[in-house]
Structure formats: C-alpha cells, structure tokens
Amino acid sequence: MGVTLKDVAEKAGVSTSAVSRTFTEGASVSAKTRAKVERAAKALGYSPNALASSLTTGRTKLIGLVSNNFHNPLFLEVFDRFTRGLQDRGLRPLLVNLTPQETDPEATIRMLRQYSVDGAIVASSTLPPTYSEAFRAAGIPVVNSFGRFSTAPQVHVVGIDNVACGRMAAEALIARGYRRVAFLGGPENATSTQDRALGFLAALREHPEIDVSVSYARAYSFDAGRVEMTKQLMQGRAEAYFCGDDVLSIGALSAVQEAGLRCPEDVGIIGLNDMEMSSWQNINLTTIRQPVAEIIGASIDLVVDTVESPARHPETRLFPCRVIERGTLRPVTEPRQT
Amino acid sequence: MGVTLKDVAEKAGVSTSAVSRTFTEGASVSAKTRAKVERAAKALGYSPNALASSLTTGRTKLIGLVSNNFHNPLFLEVFDRFTRGLQDRGLRPLLVNLTPQETDPEATIRMLRQYSVDGAIVASSTLPPTYSEAFRAAGIPVVNSFGRFSTAPQVHVVGIDNVACGRMAAEALIARGYRRVAFLGGPENATSTQDRALGFLAALREHPEIDVSVSYARAYSFDAGRVEMTKQLMQGRAEAYFCGDDVLSIGALSAVQEAGLRCPEDVGIIGLNDMEMSSWQNINLTTIRQPVAEIIGASIDLVVDTVESPARHPETRLFPCRVIERGTLRPVTEPRQT
C-alpha cells in the first residue's frame, strides 16, 4: 500500500538520499534532481512517513494533550483551540483522557514515551502541580495549562491567578452591596477551588462587617451545584454566592429558581469561566471571564519553545480575568471600586 | 535520554531478539531469560518505542479521530467516550479538528498516512459520505460515526436513522394534538438536517389536515436557533417546532421566552440529541435521545474489526432513538400511537 522513499528514488533514477533531501528543508539538492524527484513523488502519490523519520531526527511533532476535564463544557472550547493551534504549527495532538480518580502520572508518561511525543500539555485545573512535574522529571517538555500559580514553579504554568479571581469575586459582591456572601466551591481538593477560596476569604477579611460562609460541591458539575445550593438555601444565610465555576453556577441557579426564588432579586450568583452557555440569554450568568484563547496560545508557544530548548527555566504566565456583567447579580450600588 | 532495546539486552546479557520477544505476546522465550530481561528492563526503566516497532509490524495503534463539531456540546461527551473507549483497547486517538468549511479530505488523509494510523473515525453529522469514502479509497480503514444512512454504503456508517427520527418527531407532535407544526432545521446542506426534514415531512404527508412549514437555521448553534425562531414567531404560523438539534432548540427556546411566550403553553419545542444540558432543570428540553454510548462503542468495534480484516464489507449500523419527555411539549392528548 505505502509508497516508500525507495520507490520514488527508483522511479526518479536517483539515490534515496536525494529523495530524502528534497523533502527536508534547507538540504543541498540541485534544481534538476529536485524536479525529477518531485515529479516521481507526485506520480506515485508519495508522502514521507513521519514516524520513520522521527527515528533519526528525534522529533515526532506529536504533542500529548492530557486532560481530565471531559465534562466541563468550557473544555470543548479548550480542545477546539488546542487542536487548531497545534495543527496550525504542524503539530499533532495525541489526546489522553484521564479519569478523575487517576492522579498517578506514570502510566501516561510511559505511554507518551512510547510514542515519543515531543512535548505535552496538561490541561487541568484540578490536578496537583506534582502531576506535571513528573513529566518534566521524565524528560518530557511540559506545560500545565489552567494550572496552579507558584512563585517557584517546577514546570511551566499558564492560566489565571485564581487567588486574584477569588478576590475579584469578593469585590464584585461587596460593590453590589451584598452583606452576607458565600463561596460555593468545587471539590475541596481541586487546586483551583483552594486558591479561589483563599482569595475570596482574604478580600473579605478586610470587611469584617460582611458575613461569609464557605461550602464545597462534590464536583464541578451542574448536579453538584444544584444539590449544594439547595442545601445552602435551606439555611438561607447568604444573599450572594461566588460559585466555583460556571457549570456549578448554573446548577446553583437552577436550584434558586426551583426554590421559587428569583435571581438576582433574592439571591445573587457570580460564576467563573464564562463558558459559551453562560451567555445564552436564558441562562445569562454574571461571571468572571477566563481568557481561554490567550491561555492556550501561550501554552502552545511555551511547549514549542521548551521542545527547542529543554533547559528553559520554568515560568508562570498568568492572564487577567474580568467580570462579565450579566443578569445574576444586582447592579453596582456605589461607584465601583477598582 | 531514551533507554533502548540494546541497552536492556546488554545489561541482561542476552541478544536484542530475546528482549524484543519478551515484550511481544506469544513469542518463544524461556522463563529464565524472560526474568533476566524483565529485571534489566525494570532497572533501566525501559519501555519499548511504539513507533519504531510500528515500522516492522505495520501497526501504530494510532486511530485518527476526525471531527468538525467542536462547538456542539454533545461532542464533548463524544470525545470523552471515544478517547476512553480507544484507550481501553490500547489504542491512541490522534485528534484532527476540521474547520467547518473544510470539505476536502486530501490534506487530512495525507497527514494520517504520514502518521501511519491504523484506522480513522470520522465523527460528524454534517460531512457528506464522500468524505469518509475518500479515506477508504486511500486504504485507511474508516468508520463514519453520526453519518448518513445508505442502503449501499461505501464505508461503515454508525449512527441513527435521521429519517426515522424526523418521523418520530412528527408523530410526537401529532400525538400531542398540535395542528400547525414546523421543522426548524440546521444548515440546509448538512446531511443530518436533510434526512430529518425528509422523515418529518413524510410523516406529515399522511396528515393533510396538519399545517407544516419548514425553515433552516444557518448553523447548529444557539444563536442561529434563536435568530431563526425569532423570525418564525413573527409569522406565528406554527404551534410546535421540531428543531434540528438540542443547541438549536435551546436557542429557539430562548427566543420564545424572550418574546414573552411560554413553553409549552404557547409554543412547543422538541429537539434532538439529548445532550447533557437538555436535562438541566432550567432548560428541561423535550427531545429525542441519540444513544451516543452505543454509537461510539459500535464505531470503535467496527474500526478495530476493519483494521483486522480490511476487506470487510461496508455496513451500516443504526441505533434506535426515543423521545425523552420533559417540559417543552404539552402532554399527549390521546392514547399514544406507536
């Protein structure tokens, strides 16, 4: 089935080296042989075997795309952008779907090794930093997208400052005059949730007059948000909630509506992510927008650069978020504080 | 960086063949050498290079997963199941993200060839059959998931009977006593839309007393659905709509609510897919469920089988759909007709 280098060489009446060289950038071939080879290649329908060449060049142009977020709608956009971004640079995404319980990187590393990926992107807001660090230790250039900020990162991290986002959410609620607020987080062991809670609570410590409470949903999911919000509404302690992410928020929103309450009149909600559905007019969720495109662009840049120079010092790139004003928080009551 | 077969062989004091054989199923190796090799391999942290071995075996265990549906939330579930299903069989998904305008398979085929994929799955409800047929012609075992039914298929097709679904939707509306119904399709050139319209209209031809109209949204998207439904509501001709898919339906639903109308009291809507969001209580869309898990399971089975026996005759596997009763259609008025 496959047309090989040798076939082309034969047909063109040249050596295999000549053929190989016409297909490699910047190699020394005369215009004449190049023409002969190209003619023969076209006639035979030849295209070089990327895997065979990777044996000698050491580059497969394969990038492992590792994620455990196959249930968060935001990640459809994430996968879309990652795959497209990689393709645009001539790279190929090898997708790895981690189960939520899977926290041991060894199996994945072994697999990525077997396929000699040039690098890997770990796209997850819940995996601990040690996960990606194991990749680096195994010699695989890696970027942790949507990962946790660190002042002394062991691997490249691209994402948002979750602590700052928590703070931003708190300030948004304060600015709208809410006096009893709550954090309704994702799973307590997710790094993103931990950081968001941290920032949220820190900001509110500066406002002792405001009542704060904290609870955690068992997952970043609609149902978990709905269940947890239902529980919270029974206690009725808070006027407004900062929810772990948008899916959770929409679940919470659903619980509010179901309880016969109105949003934002009775209960305010602010989410985080700004996934596509949040802007749907019949959801209309006020939320904090995460600049997904920028994060992914930077992640790809970084992994490509690291493949070129593996000794590159690990760095953290955080992108600013901003509040997207929609319908689940009442308007700002006083001049907005920056 | 990489530990090779030779390193292990040296350390274990055996030939490279011996090492290779301990790592291949059913090869002849004595327990003694196997032990020696395994000890050495473990000590060195060796794992065989899948790409190198593919050179001789002709199997990469790579499966091209080709799709142009990176904006339909259903496909997050689709990718989740595909990747997991492939992984469970020791296969690796190489993801290809087609732009909606991209209808020429050549570039993708060339790329999949370069990576010597064992097979490919084309997951799309909008691409024409000729797309996957080109894969087959190029010698790549292929399955078209969510594809169009054909009595004389040129490639394996797994999916639903869109014509039957259109009919099912029509019957659902009739059974609920709607007298003026409409089909609000996806893009007119999508095969799935064409077939759904066909079935819908065919069923209604048997009910000349019922008024039917047809229109098409410009895409399978929320906005397109909202825009088209807004347009339709101005004319106010129909009482109930069969929308091209769930995203479209939710957009339409939003338009209904925005127009100050209630669903299902004033306007009924039935979708198709039953994606996760449709069951969210604050959406609560009545829809026709597509058995995604079964479709994907069958697709993987089929592609694997075809890799084993490429001469396998192309076949079509269609899975039955069923109406999921939720809140956007009024209840059945007369004994439900099967």
Added chain:
DNA sequence: TGATTCATTGCAACCGGTTGCAATTCGCGC
C-alpha cells in the same frame, strides 16, 4: 547411551527514513 524432537536463542536482514563523509560533478577564471 545414542538418536530424535522440540523449545530457545542469536544472527542478520529489514522496516522507512536521515545524515556524515568522501567522491563526483559543476562552474568559473585563467
């Protein structure tokens, strides 16, 4: 004990390319 069989093992060629090196060819000036 000797003949025979069968499992195990290593050699070496091969999978489809790449690349260092030496040989060849070319263009050019004289």
Added chain:
DNA sequence: GCGCGAATTGCAACCGGTTGCAATGAATCA
C-alpha cells in the same frame, strides 16, 4: 584546456525495533 573551490550526490551506517532462519541445547524415547 586546466586547475580550483563549491555544490551536489551516493554510499553506508544508523535510528529502535522485529522476525525468518539456522544453530544450539535440553528433553524424550528407545
């Protein structure tokens, strides 16, 4: 026509494995 350096080309080894084949060794049977 000759000499020279530079450009082009092919040879052959190599990338990391697999596998047919023949050689080896152990086990079985008479």
